[in-house]
Amino acid sequence: MTQQPIGATPKKEGTALKVRKKxxxxxxxxxxxxxxxxxxxxxxxxxxxxxxxxxxxxxxxxxxxxxxxxxxxxxxxxNYIKVFESEAFRIALKNTLLFTVVTVPFSVISALVIASMIFVLGKLSQSFFRSAFYLPTVTSMVIIAMVWRWMYNYEFGLFNYVLGWFGIEPLNWLGQSSSALWALIIMQCLIPFGVGIIMYLASMGSISESLYEAARIDGASTFKQWLYITVPLLKPTTLYLVLLSTIGSFQVFTQIIMMTGGGPGSATETLVHLIYKTGFRDFEFGFAAAQSVVLFVIILIFSIIQFRVLRHDE
Incomplete structure (x- = not known):
């Protein structure tokens, strides 16, 4: 029989076996x-x-x-070979990339700035501005596009009416290739990013006040507190909003079909609108499916790049 060292706890026979058999x-x-x-x-x-x-x-x-x-x-x-050889697909991709590159940073940054301005207000004022900026989100994009189409009207639109005050000739905003896509980009930028504002406000409320107190003791200004405390700690929210808005901008469709139909020419043609026309106008469903798969891969690549750039380690 094997002797155990002095002071050692006696082992029960079969314990290890029982644990392994559990x-x-x-x-x-x-x-x-x-x-x-x-x-x-x-x-x-x-x-x-x-x-x-x-x-x-x-x-x-x-x-x-x-x-x-x-x-x-x-x-x-x-079908995939046809996609990469298609001139229409390249034009639609270029237009979609331009739309995304301009609108996504503007929407996210403006949401962050607006949320920061609202956060310092009282509770009643915060509730009012939350509702005001979130209201366009629950409004149908069809209605918003119709209103903006009226505002861009060449004869009686609001924008040309304002230009007339300064003696500037009216512009055919949606009727000429040089301005049609930029008119859509301006519209998208001026629509408040309500979801982003609400999420930024919620995230700001979860940041510990002790961090700001320590910064104030060290003599940091309000702007430096915002730049070096608020903005870095909002990275997870920023990542989510950038991914969300990027996917949405690559899938822009309602504004195109309601306001320009991809024209004039192909000036405002986007990928989703091109896929729609290929499938439901030309009835080339296999070709349209290949275009949609390529779009999915493009969005996936952009999402991976954004996740690596904006990932949060704090």
Whole structure:
């Protein structure tokens, strides 16, 4: 019999064996234990599978086919070759990139500045401005686009009326290639980014006041407190808003179809509007599916780059 060292706690025989034989919880057992929760999730999960997951998979499969109502034909990567050889796709990509590069930084930065100005106000004033800036978010973009189309009207639009005060000739904002896309960009920039303002206000409320007190003791000005404390600690929110607004700008559609239809010429053609025309006007569903897959890859690449640049380690 093996002797144990003096002072050592005696071991119970078979303890280690019993621990090794203890069954581990599997995913199936956990799901079985919490089956009632999954029953509540089941309707939403079924809707997601039917209207999101299956269409996405089918679009990817369709991108390798020349779709026909009776019997589609497998064409391999021919649709993708057509996408990269298409002049219309390159123009739409250029317009979409310009729209994104200008509107996303402006929207996020303006939301941060407006939220910072609102945060220092009293609770009643904060509630008022929250509602005021969030209101356009719940308004249909169709209605907003119709209002802005009237404002850009050549004969009786608000902008040309204001230009007339300064003796400037009226501009055909949406009717000429040089100004049509910039008119849409200006419209997007001047629509308040309500979601961003609300999220920034909520994030600012979670920053510890002790950080600002320490900065004030060290003699930091209000601007330096905002620049070196508020802005860095809002990086997670900034990352989310940049990703959200980038995806939204790459998918811009309502403004295009309501205000310009992609014209004049191809001056305001964007990727989603081009995909719509390819599929539902030209009935080239395989080609449209390939364009949508390429758009998905482009958005994914931009999202990865933004996540690496703006990721938060504090």
């Amino acid at each position: 069954p581990r919880r599997t995913i199936f057992l956990q799901m079985r234990k919490n089956y009632s929760s999954y029953l509540f999730l089941m309707p939403k999960l079924l809707l997601f599978i039917l209207f999101v997951a299956i269409p996405v998979v089918w679009a990817f499969v369709l991108s390798f086919q020349e779709y026909k109502v009776f019997g589609s034909e497998f064409v391999g990567i021919d």
